[in-house]
Amino acid sequence: MAATAAFEFRDDAEAPILALSGDWTVDTIAALEAGLRAVEPRLKPGAVVDVGQLGRLDVAGAYLIDRTFRASAIGEARIAIRGRHDNALQLLGAARKAAVAPAEKPHGPGGLNGFLDRVGRVMAAIGEEIIQTVGFFGETLVVLGRVIANPRKLRWTSIVHVMETAGLNALPIVALLSFFIGMVVAYLGARILGDFGASVFTVELVAFSMLREFGVVITAVLLAGRTNSAFTAEIGAMKMRQEIDAMRVMGLDPMEALVVPRTIAMLVMTPILTFGAMMAGIFGGVLVAWGELGVSPAMFFARVSEVVPAQHFWVGMSKAPAFAIVLAIIGCRQGLAVGGDVGSLGKRVTSSVVQAIFMVILLDALFALWFLEMDW
Secondary structure, three states: OOOOOEEEEEEOOOOEEEEEEEEEOOOOOHHHHHHHHHHHHHOOOOOEEEEEEEEEEOHHHHHHHHHHHHOOOOOOOOOEEEOOOOOHHHHHHHHHHHHOOOOOOOOOOOHHHHHHHHHHHHHHHHHHHHHHHHHHHHHHHHHHHHHHHOHHHOOHHHHHHHHHHHHHHHHHHHHHHHHHHHHHHHHHHHHHHHOOOOHHHHHHHHHHHHHHHHHHHHHHHHHHHHHHHHHHHHHHHHHHOOHHHHHHHOOOOHHHHHHHHHHHHHHHHHHHHHHHHHHHHHHHHHHHHHHHHOOOHHHHHHHHHHHOOOHHHHHHHHHHHHHHHHHHHHHHHHHHOOOOOHHHHHHHHHHHHHHHHHHHHHHHHHHHHHHHHOOO
16 A cells, blocks of 8 residues: 655755655645645755655656756756665656756758758658659569469459549549630630731641640649549558558469559550540630631631641650559559558658659650650
8 A cells, every 4th residue: 555645844954855755656646736836935956855765756756846846946956865765866867857858959950051961861862762663663564564464363343443433533524624725725826826817727736735745744634633642542541451461461462453453444544534635625626716716617627637647646645655654653652652650641642643743744745855856
């Protein structure tokens, strides 16, 4: 049974003494707080804690003693201890250290050195991210080739499901946005080219822009924000619930079960969505040309067939599979990299969308330069 906690204050000529007795634990110190408050004004520098009669002491008791001394005129000065006790010195020191611990300062140097340090860390993180993504890309291609070589490993149910959720369900928003982009391009072309008496070339402007660039880029950007984030969230949630570890224990390869079906579904659906975006954008341009320039739909399509080579269509369509692979790989890799907390999931989803959009713009620029050099 715990001994009742008590204290006695003696104002000796040499130094005030706070003599402790009994067990100072979380169960016994509640009744002492008011008495210690009354003692605080009488404690002066040089006061001593006598622990010779002290029984058990825990963190709560040590904190109460330390708080009493810090609230007195002694302040943050070190507590002097008289007598012998097993852990009084250690616990009182720990309580004082926790009470006066300084606020955590930001790590790293400041000024120019700090700026260079942060830049270096960011560049190192980007380099590591690139290496891991390239490695995952190679692993995905190897597994994809192995699965294609053995079609019995294809998970058709998963592929069709992803084709519907990630591809078919995205068609309305892709077509709608492309329709408005086509209208904007046609409207600007009609106004600007009209100032030079060349408004008839609005037809070529709409066809070239939608077939070569806007159709596939708009599709890829929307998939990066919609489908890519969904891939990361789905796989990341499975990773948090340890479902992927369970799959490995059951002998299932997560690459074959999760990554390959999504990659194949994206390879199939991205060209289809790109074609829909092209047609929707051209249709938007047709409406503006009809309303602003008086060019009927029949005249519009007749001029497109005359002056716009089919190679522009194939240039745009050829980018779609490359974008599909990049989007699927980035989304799946970020999902598999999720840690065990929700914060990691949100961070990976954000990284997935940002990386996907960046890669889409970068690849489109590289494609544009290459096709320009090839005169296509």
